Amino acid sequence: MILTVTLNTALDITYRVPSLRPHASHRVSEVVERPGGKGVNVARVLAALGHEVTVTGFAGGPTGQVLRERLADGAGPVDALVPVSGATRRTIAVVSQLTGDTTQLNEPGPHITPAEWATFLGRYEELLSGSSAVALCGSLPPGVPVGAYANLIRTARSAGVPVLLDTSGEPLRRGVAARPDIIKPNADELAELTGSHEPLRATQDARRRGAHAVVASLGADGLLAVTPEGRWRAAPPAPLHGNPTGAGDSAVAALLSGLIRQLPWPTRLARAVALSAATVVAPAAGEFDRSAYEELRGRVAVASEVTAA
Amino acid sequence: MILTVTLNTALDITYRVPSLRPHASHRVSEVVERPGGKGVNVARVLAALGHEVTVTGFAGGPTGQVLRERLADGAGPVDALVPVSGATRRTIAVVSQLTGDTTQLNEPGPHITPAEWATFLGRYEELLSGSSAVALCGSLPPGVPVGAYANLIRTARSAGVPVLLDTSGEPLRRGVAARPDIIKPNADELAELTGSHEPLRATQDARRRGAHAVVASLGADGLLAVTPEGRWRAAPPAPLHGNPTGAGDSAVAALLSGLIRQLPWPTRLARAVALSAATVVAPAAGEFDRSAYEELRGRVAVASEVTAA
Numbered sequence: 009m010i011l012t013v014t015l016n017t018a019l020d021i022t023y024r025v026p027s028l029r030p031h032a033s034h035r036v037s038e039v040v041e042r043p044g045g046k047g048v049n050v051a052r053v054l055a056a057l058g059h060e061v062t063v064t065g066f067a068g069g070p071t072g073q074v075l076r077e078r079l080a081d082g083a084g085p086v087d088a089l090v091p092v093s094g095a096t097r098r099t100i101a102v103v104s105q106l107t108g109d110t111t112q113l114n115e116p117g118p119h120i121t122p123a124e125w126a127t128f129l130g131r132y133e134e135l136l137s138g139s140s141a142v143a144l145c146g147s148l149p150p151g152v153p154v155g156a157y158a159n160l161i162r163t164a165r166s167a168g169v170p171v172l173l174d175t176s177g178e179p180l181r182r183g184v185a186a187r188p189d190i191i192k193p194n195a196d197e198l199a200e201l202t203g204s205h206e207p208l209r210a211t212q213d214a215r216r217r218g219a220h221a222v223v224a225s226l227g228a229d230g231l232l233a234v235t236p237e238g239r240w241r242a243a244p245p246a247p248l249h250g251n252p253t254g255a256g257d258s259a260v261a262a263l264l265s266g267l268i269r270q271l272p273w274p275t276r277l278a279r280a281v282a283l284s285a286a287t288v289v290a291p292a293a294g295e296f297d298r299s300a301y302e303e304l305r306g307r308v309a310v311a312s313e314v315t316a317a
Numbered sequence: 318m319i320l321t322v323t324l325n326t327a328l329d330i331t332y333r334v335p336s337l338r339p340h341a342s343h344r345v346s347e348v349v350e351r352p353g354g355k356g357v358n359v360a361r362v363l364a365a366l367g368h369e370v371t372v373t374g375f376a377g378g379p380t381g382q383v384l385r386e387r388l389a390d391g392a393g394p395v396d397a398l399v400p401v402s403g404a405t406r407r408t409i410a411v412v413s414q415l416t417g418d419t420t421q422l423n424e425p426g427p428h429i430t431p432a433e434w435a436t437f438l439g440r441y442e443e444l445l446s447g448s449s450a451v452a453l454c455g456s457l458p459p460g461v462p463v464g465a466y467a468n469l470i471r472t473a474r475s476a477g478v479p480v481l482l483d484t485s486g487e488p489l490r491r492g493v494a495a496r497p498d499i500i501k502p503n504a505d506e507l508a509e510l511t512g513s514h515e516p517l518r519a520t521q522d523a524r525r526r527g528a529h530a531v532v533a534s535l536g537a538d539g540l541l542a543v544t545p546e547g548r549w550r551a552a553p554p555a556p557l558h559g560n561p562t563g564a565g566d567s568a569v570a571a572l573l574s575g576l577i578r579q580l581p582w583p584t585r586l587a588r589a590v591a592l593s594a595a596t597v598v599a600p601a602a603g604e605f606d607r608s609a610y611e612e613l614r615g616r617v618a619v620a621s622e623v624t625a626a
Binding site: 023025031032034035068073074100109111114215 | 338459
């Protein structure tokens with residue numbers, strides 16, 4: 009079983025409006041709700057790829073109840089979320105139909121009490137004993153210590169479970185120092201962590217800070233991976249048009265899938281790029297187009313990176 | 318007891334962001350939720366003025382449950398909402414802290430089935446028997462017939478209960494023809510109803526279409542009333558600075574309060590202007606500042622309107 013951790017789960021709400029204009033009043037023509045938060049999205053993709061997957065983290069209040077009811081629909085991830093007294097946050101994505109632009113409004117999330125955090129730590133240890141890999145994903149809600157991911161990484165390493173970290177800012181900085189197996193920063197997160205805007209230099213620096221493998225997602229340029237086995241760049245065969253929402257989460261899902269199937273790095277990276285691309289071109293935000301994924305998998309160029317650095 | 322009808326109740330959510338920028342991602346710094354929809358707002362103000370007040374209309378889903386729990390807090394209006402299978406809509410007000418501007422996103426509301434509408438009609442008739450006045454407020458959710466307010470006005474008139482209508486568009490046009498006691502359109506609603514942008518001409522025309530009294534709210538210019546007893550203009554003593562959210566609902570509350578207390582029209586209008594103004598200057602959107610209300614009540618200028626029209 010793969011375990012994904014989403015400490016700040018969300019009820020993701022998408023609104024369609026003709027065009028978003030500040031200071032105006034808008035009638036929303038379409039409302040779509042679904043369970044969200046990075047780790048929940050990663051788990052949904054893993055389940056669609058045929059993996060057994062369990063989600064943990066926190067859920068509470070009326071929004072948390074809706075999230076858990078939606079998770080229970082269909083054959084998706086197993087729900088091992090820890091109940092909390094605060095309400096799960098909402099995220100609102102406002103899609104302007106004229107331009108296709110999305111404007112995002114993210115609530116901060118519920119305040120987690122020390123007792124709730126302690127309950128989670130116990131649940132996490134139990135879940136790890138049945139896990140082949142764990143992904144730690146997204147932001148921390150108020151009340152969770154900033155070193156939370158470092159703590160969770162050490163626990164996973166003690167249990168012999170490989171761990172992937174996908175977060176940003178200070179939680180990433182502290183998490184990297186605890187030596188996760190893989191981190192998957194985007195260009196901005198990598199620059200914030202290392203101070204360098206040069207991707208290869210920054211990726212190598214992130215490894216020196218403690219990550220065993222660093223897979224940097226560089227938008228249209230695909231992925232840059234620096235690992236103990238070698239360095240590669242993997243890019244989609246052609247520029248993509250669509251909605252990038254969830255593309256990073258799909259890449260994380262493919263990396264986890266490749267990790268537990270012990271695929272060679274170039275194969276993992278090709279699949280991660282293909283799955284990201286199949287997410288960008290899918291009509292619904294955060295879903296992936298299965299036939300596009302199958303078709304793209306063989307067409308991703310993976311090149312060994314040779315460097316003087 | 319005063320009855321307010323809100324067929325399209327809402328969970329009103331206010332977000333604070335530094336500044337709303339289309340196509341950007343925003344962290345919301347503050348989230349406030351409260352029961353909404355025009356008739357619910359009117360009822361809250363009436364309860365604060367010391368009236369017994371009951372709210373009816375529809376509520377459903379997780380958002381409807383939150384709305385009803387919040388209504389049950391404290392000594393506010395009595396909840397006589399009819400449960401429906403669809404979910405009560407959300408409205409999101411995004412307040413930009415830099416400019417004070419508000420951007421509004423309104424969901425359409427749940428689809429009301431014919432059986433739910435029939436259940437409501439039965440409940441409405443029961444509630445009317447104990448009511449001294451009724452206010453019909455706001456938009457119609459999908460599924461409710463466009464002639465709904467005309468129907469509810471005829472029922473109220475048969476029961477001998479005076480009725481105030483505050484809506485817009487086709488529901489207003491049809492409602493006016495059913496001869497409500499008072500309508501309270503704003504300048505835009507009045508122009509849409511009558512085709513005239515000249516307030517006095519439009520107000521007189523709205524009376525000819527069936528409304529016994531028309532109280533037009535003209536923003537900073539205050540109120541213009543054309544009634545069987547005479548015509549008046551009432552305006553605040555000075556220009557106001559603040560948030561106009563809820564000012565119209567406060568005016569409706571004051572007009573209902575004056576109606577059941579059988580106050581002379583100039584007194585009703587002075588109180589409506591003072592209560593609107595006390596709502597604009599209150600720090601929280603939709604609340605009114607009680608001391609400002611007391612202070613302004615005696616300072617509103619009410620002038621008899623003499624016209625050749």
